Amino acid sequence: MRLSQLFFTTLRDDPSDAEMPSHRLLLRAGYVRQLGAGIYSLLPLGYRVNKRVEQVIREEIDRIGGQEMEMPVVHPADVWRRSGRYESVGPELARFTDRADRDMVLAMTHEEVVAGLLADIVRSYRQLPMIVYHFQTKFRDEPRSRGGLIRVREFVMKDSYSCDRDAAGLDRSYQLHYEAYERIFKRLGLTTIAVSSDVGMMGGTGAHEFMVLNPAGEDVLVLCEACGYAANRQVAKAPKKDPPAEDPLPREEVATPGTTTIATLARHLGIGEDRTAKAAFFVTADGRLVTAIVRGDHEVNETKLVNALRATGIRPAQVEEIKAAGMEPGYGSPIGAHDTTVVVDDLVARSPNLVAGANKEGFHFRNVNVGRDFTPDLIADITNVQEGDPCPQCGGPVILRNGIEVGNIFKLGTKYTDAFGATYLGEDGEAHPIVMGSYGIGVGRNVACIVEAHHDEKGIVWPAEVAPYAAHLVAIGAAKDPRVTETADRLHQLSIDAGREILYDDRDESPGVKFTDAELLGMPTILTVSPRSLAAGGVEVTDRATGARETRPIEDVEALVRGA
RNA sequence: CGGGGAGUGGCGUAGCUGGCUAACGCACGUGCUUUGGGAGCACGAGAUCGCGGGUUCGAAUCCCGCCUCCCCGACCA
Numbered sequence: 001m002r003l004s005q006l007f008f009t010t011l012r013d014d015p016s017d018a019e020m021p022s023h024r025l026l027l028r029a030g031y032v033r034q035l036g037a038g039i040y041s042l043l044p045l046g047y048r049v050n051k052r053v054e055q056v057i058r059e060e061i062d063r064i065g066g067q068e069m070e071m072p073v074v075h076p077a078d079v080w081r082r083s084g085r086y087e088s089v090g091p092e093l094a095r096f097t098d099r100a101d102r103d104m105v106l107a108m109t110h111e112e113v114v115a116g117l118l119a120d121i122v123r124s125y126r127q128l129p130m131i132v133y134h135f136q137t138k139f140r141d142e143p144r145s146r147g148g149l150i151r152v153r154e155f156v157m158k159d160s161y162s163c164d165r166d167a168a169g170l171d172r173s174y175q176l177h178y179e180a181y182e183r184i185f186k187r188l189g190l191t192t193i194a195v196s197s198d199v200g201m202m203g204g205t206g207a208h209e210f211m212v213l214n215p216a217g218e219d220v221l222v223l224c225e226a227c228g229y230a231a232n233r234q235v236a237k238a239p240k241k242d243p244p245a246e247d248p249l250p251r252e253e254v255a256t257p258g259t260t261t262i263a264t265l266a267r268h269l270g271i272g273e274d275r276t277a278k279a280a281f282f283v284t285a286d287g288r289l290v291t292a293i294v295r296g297d298h299e300v301n302e303t304k305l306v307n308a309l310r311a312t313g314i315r316p317a318q319v320e321e322i323k324a325a326g327m328e329p330g331y332g333s334p335i336g337a338h339d340t341t342v343v344v345d346d347l348v349a350r351s352p353n354l355v356a357g358a359n360k361e362g363f364h365f366r367n368v369n370v371g372r373d374f375t376p377d378l379i380a381d382i383t384n385v386q387e388g389d390p391c392p393q394c395g396g397p398v399i400l401r402n403g404i405e406v407g408n409i410f411k412l413g414t415k416y417t418d419a420f421g422a423t424y425l426g427e428d429g430e431a432h433p434i435v436m437g438s439y440g441i442g443v444g445r446n447v448a449c450i451v452e453a454h455h456d457e458k459g460i461v462w463p464a465e466v467a468p469y470a471a472h473l474v475a476i477g478a479a480k481d482p483r484v485t486e487t488a489d490r491l492h493q494l495s496i497d498a499g500r501e502i503l504y505d506d507r508d509e510s511p512g513v514k515f516t517d518a519e520l521l522g523m524p525t526i527l528t529v530s531p532r533s534l535a536a537g538g539v540e541v542t543d544r545a546t547g548a549r550e551t552r553p554i555e556d557v558e559a560l561v562r563g564a
Numbered sequence: 565c566g567g568g569g570a571g572u573g574g575c576g577u578a579g580c581u582g583g584c585u586a587a588c589g590c591a592c593g594u595g596c597u598u599u600g601g602g603a604g605c606a607c608g609a610g611a612u613c614g615c616g617g618g619u620u621c622g623a624a625u626c627c628c629g630c631c632u633c634c635c636c637g638a639c640c641a
Contacts, residue, residue: 012590012602013576017634028575037633092640109641143565143639151640197641207641218640316638408641440641477599512601530600540600 022451023148038145038153048468077103133160149448189463211403238389260330281317460522
């Protein structure tokens with residue numbers, strides 16, 4: 001490709017609204033342009049990188065037996081009603097009506113369509129196991145996009161679906177994907193950590209997320225450097241040490257004016273935060289007021305709380321809702337409360353004589369004991385793991401790191417095939433539900449993460465596997481010596497003939513501009529043809545990553561661009 | 565949705581306490597010079613100052629409403 005003809009431009013100044021390095025560089029180097037919040041165009045260079053990433057994924061999913069297909073972006077709403085997600089998924093599912101006033105959705109994932117196809121096509125156990133996949137645009141109307149390509153609303157995702165006879169088959173398909181993902185991310189130049197994760201809206205029985213460590217990551221990972229334990233904080237558990245045993249003391253009211261936070265309360269009473277019980281209030285999707293009690297030195301983990309409640313979602317409660325149940329925000333506890341579901345953290349249930357709210361402005365109770373002073377509806381682990389907590393596997397201290405999710409794998413089970421009546425006849429002559437798994441990788445997010453991991457102060461440094469072009473040919477001093485253009489043209493043509501075209505900077509620009517752009521664009525190899533290089537016997541070959549530079553004979557470079 | 569910030573040629577910005585023809589750097593076009601690290605000179609094109617309304621003799625600038633984008637939070641397979 002001749003740079004003089006390429007649909008792109010580089011920017012000398014950093015765009016003002018690009019904070020992450022990947023976003024800044026992809027904009028400056030002319031790979032992407034923004035159309036709206038979380039909506040991007042891929043310019044030819046960016047599109048080419050996406051295709052390269054897709055190809056790596058395609059090869060590895062093919063390798064485990066995946067069959068590529070394509071499913072629609074626009075679905076009739078009935079398909080989503082059938083699985084229950086039309087109602088259960090929030091506004092991130094984009095809904096609209098067509099000209100005949102039929103309810104439609106923009107697909108955010110494709111489990112429903114796959115399950116419907118399975119019901120239509122699969123009859124016999126002989127057709128299983130089977131993996132299908134596609135690369136398709138998803139639209140998720142996220143409340144807030146951020147970080148350039150890291151979190152967008154419209155994006156291409158590889159999603160594959162495994163279809164098995166039984167749970168053991170699902171385990172095998174899941175394992176195949178796990179291994180395929182490790183190969184994919186390695187080839188993409190990404191260092192990932194597989195963490196066990198929540199199943200969220202997908203439903204199912206088990207899941208892993210593949211995470212890239214990044215300070216801008218939106219997930220918090222709980223990691224143990226000693227034994228390798230890794231989990232998303234949403235589901236991570238840490239053993240909580242029992243507090244020293246004490247006999248329950250009589251409950252007594254104590255004046256605590258102006259202590260609406262645990263920190264001020266503990267200071268006021270001169271006790272540790274671990275001697276207090278903190279109440280947090282939520283409302284479930286089906287309208288139940290939930291009072292969550294954790295110890296003052298912990299915080300509520302909403303994912304765990306939702307799962308303990310078997311709710312589809314929760315939101316923070318309003319002040320009026322809390323008061324309506326007989327509790328006082330800032331001084332709240334379940335003591336004397338009504339019409340609320342009380343969920344108590346397992347540690348609180350074992351902690352004697354805590355300070356808790358008296359449900360009266362400016363007052364708390366000392367010596368509150370679960371069971372005696374109030375009765376929980378549910379006792380569960382509902383707290384976040386904190387830095388330094390003991391690892392659940394080896395007991396060593398865990399660390400917390402931010403991560404970006406670049407891929408995930410889910411054991412779905414039969415949630416969707418049950419809904420769609422997707423069964424097969426087994427060897428036993430009986431109908432059985434097909435057991436599904438689903439496996440996603442966001443292509444654009446991976447591109448952004450690759451740039452995050454592979455750049456320097458001059459620009460992008462693409463790993464060879466995903467570079468849009470293998471080499472960037474720079475012609476300098478063409479006016480001084482006609483052999484420059486001759487040589488460069490010939491190298492370019494050789495690469496075309498070999499079917500692996502290189503990027504050719506044939507522009508009438510100063511050497512500085514060309515070198516700077518070559519480094520910004522980030523091809524793994526920069527080839528420089530100039531009167532100087534020709535006088536030295538050939539073409540200068542520069543390794544973008546190391547900066548190592550050597551002049552090599554033209555025949556060598558010809559072989560190089562041919563792909564020898 | 566809550567809090568904060570910002571919309572001025574393609575990019576980055578100035579102007580904003582009401583007053584000349586909306587300024588500067590980069591990018592862009594033409595010509596000449598230049599050609600191994602973001603060249604020089606000259607000429608030139610390009611902006612309904614986010615949109616709508618209002619105040620005023622006069623609005624990029626003041627007032628009201630709206631839209632959009634970014635950041636933090638909420639949210640998130």
